[in-house]
Amino acid sequence: MRDTHPPLQDNAAVLEAELAWAASVIDAGIRLYFEQACAVDSVYALTPPPLATAPGSYAETVHAHGLGFAERFVLMLAMLGHLRPQLLDPFLIKNVNTERSFTEFGGVGGAHGVFQPTLETAAFVLAGERLAERLQLARLFEPDHRFSRARLLELEPGSGGLFTSILRVPPARLHALTTGAPYAPVFGAEFPARRLESALSWDDLVTPPSLAEALEEVHAWIEQGATLTEAWGLGKHLRPGLRILFYGPPGTGKTLTACLLGKRSGRAVYRIDLSQVVSKYIGETEKNLGRLFAQAEHEDWILFFDEADALFGKRGATQSANDRYANQEVAYLLQRIEDFPGIAILATNLKSNLDEAFARRFQAAIYFAAPEAEERLRLWRQACGDGSRLGPDVDLVQLADKYEISGGMVGNILRHALQAALRRGDQSLCQADLRLGLERELRKEGRLI
Ligand SMILES: Nc1ncnc2c1ncn2[C@@H]1O[C@H](COP(=O)(O)OP(=O)(O)O)[C@@H](O)[C@H]1O
Ligand SMILES: [Mg+2]
Numbered sequence: 386m387r388d389t390h391p392p393l394q395d396n397a398a399v400l401e402a403e404l405a406w407a408a409s410v411i412d413a414g415i416r417l418y419f420e421q422a423c424a425v426d427s428v429y430a431l432t433p434p435p436l437a438t439a440p441g442s443y444a445e446t447v448h449a450h451g452l453g454f455a456e457r458f459v460l461m462l463a464m465l466g467h468l469r470p471q472l473l474d475p476f477l478i479k480n481v482n483t484e485r486s487f488t489e490f491g492g493v494g495g496a497h498g499v500f501q502p503t504l505e506t507a508a509f510v511l512a513g514e515r516l517a518e519r520l521q522l523a524r525l526f527e528p529d530h531r532f533s534r535a536r537l538l539e540l541e542p543g544s545g546g547l548f549t550s551i552l553r554v555p556p557a558r559l560h561a562l563t564t565g566a567p568y569a570p571v572f573g574a575e576f577p578a579r580r581l582e583s584a585l586s587w588d589d590l591v592t593p594p595s596l597a598e599a600l601e602e603v604h605a606w607i608e609q610g611a612t613l614t615e616a617w618g619l620g621k622h623l624r625p626g627l628r629i630l631f632y633g634p635p636g637t638g639k640t641l642t643a644c645l646l647g648k649r650s651g652r653a654v655y656r657i658d659l660s661q662v663v664s665k666y667i668g669e670t671e672k673n674l675g676r677l678f679a680q681a682e683h684e685d686w687i688l689f690f691d692e693a694d695a696l697f698g699k700r701g702a703t704q705s706a707n708d709r710y711a712n713q714e715v716a717y718l719l720q721r722i723e724d725f726p727g728i729a730i731l732a733t734n735l736k737s738n739l740d741e742a743f744a745r746r747f748q749a750a751i752y753f754a755a756p757e758a759e760e761r762l763r764l765w766r767q768a769c770g771d772g773s774r775l776g777p778d779v780d781l782v783q784l785a786d787k788y789e790i791s792g793g794m795v796g797n798i799l800r801h802a803l804q805a806a807l808r809r810g811d812q813s814l815c816q817a818d819l820r821l822g823l824e825r826e827l828r829k830e831g832r833l834i
Contacts, residue, residue, distance in 0.1 A: 392564070395440040395441045399434075399441050399443050404472065412475065418489070418509070428510065433458075442562060442564075442565045452531075455511055459522075459525060460554070464562065466500075473502065476500050491504070491509060501551050503548065503549055503552065505549060507552065523548070536558060536676070540553070576676070580654070581644040591760050593754065603627075625726035626724075627729070627748055628729050629749050629750075630744070631733075631751050632735055633753030636793020640689070643730045647687045654686065657674075659696065671717055675721070681725070685727065687727070688727065693733045695715060723746060756791065762786075764795045768796055774814060784819060790827075794826045794830075797826050799819075799822065801822030805821055
């Protein structure tokens with residue numbers, strides 16, 4: 386990776402100023418405690434750098450989470466070992482009376498290894514011997530505080546109680562805060578969701594007029610949702626959050642639409658595959674999903690539950706212990722989705738009418754129909770790009786008229802056709818290649834050409 390990448394440099398400049406501030410706070414904290422000459426009589430007199438208009442993910446995170454003086458300092462303290470470990474050297478001073486490091490400084494390591502600040506270290510600098518302030522600081526780490534909910538900062542339990550815990554910035558968060566890249570946790574058992582991205586844009590979405598209208602409405606809700614409830618004072622009366630259901634046959638663009646709704650409104654979309662979550666992470670699911678929901682709320686992510694059929698299954702009758710677990714997970718998930726104050730989109734391939742009680746849980750249930758001839762032609766044309774790979778006998782109008790296929794199938798057919806042409810040594814494909822591809826796709830679906 387090149388270190389000249391502008392976001393990294395912009396972010397580093399912001400961090401540089403923040404480091405200088407944190408170092409001055411540490412220096413003042415130590416001076417005040419030991420009653421040495423100090424330019425200020427409280428560390429809080431050292432105003433942190435203004436970040437309101439600063440670029441980069443560090444400034445954005447501070448702004449988005451409304452981090453105050455103490456929170457910013459604790460966060461920087463936790464990052465010093467990564468950014469500029471020598472700024473932690475003041476904590477290595479020995480107490481001449483005990484010939485040990487100062488108990489007051491807290492921290493782990495030191496003498497030989499890298500000094501790792503603990504909550505005690507933060508309390509020493511910010512609170513000194515003022516007990517109320519010390520206890521106030523501990524509140525930053527309560528489970529409902531943004532540090533924990535947004536996974537900004539965690540405490541790694543130490544050998545003796547809360548204040549001996551090491552301050553730790555989770556790796557994905559540290560990566561974002563330092564490189565300037567957007568925060569993107571890595572998929573895994575602890576985080577069972579993947580970021581959805583697409584090179585396509587909103588205008589590439591092929592939709593019949595009725596669907597286009599419904600989606601415009603959803604977009605408007607996403608854009609104005611929070612503003613509307615806040616500005617009109619409706620917040621108390623309306624259930625917060627937006628829950629939308631997409632249903633219809635496979636390959637009609639449900640996943641793509643969820644992705645593009647996010648792209649259009651500048652929100653990341655995280656896809657949770659329910660069939661995976663419910664079967665694989667039994668037991669741990671609730672904890673991990675709980676964290677995922679909390680983070681999504683803080684980060685303004687859209688949560689997309691793909692293959693949500695598991696949620697529509699019959700509830701009640703169970704056989705094995707695994708089924709019972711699955712049922713429990715499903716019930717938990719439904720409740721969690723209903724309580725989620727952010728944006729949740731669920732998608733299912735079920736074509737049948739929805740259980741009414743279930744449909745009532747959503748602000749909108751949007752049907753993605755199989756495309757008609759006109760839409761199919763657009764899908765064909767779009768998928769063929771500039772058309773430079775199409776031989777002279779290719780007749781997309783005829784294909785669109787004749788074959789009732791989904792947008793998802795168009796892509797697959799083109800891939801088959803291109804392969805067939807390449808095998809022949811041709812640079813462009815002909816109608817017969819497309820028919821071959823069509824045949825294969827239709828056969829896959831149990832249909833005949
Ligand atoms: N309505 C559509 N407009 C544009 N492209 C589409 C549409 N439907 C499907 N596609 C193409 O097919 C691919 C698969 O569609 P997908 O969104 O996964 O369908 P679904 O989630 O309904 O099964 C998309 O990534 C896109 O390339
Ligand atoms: Mg899909």
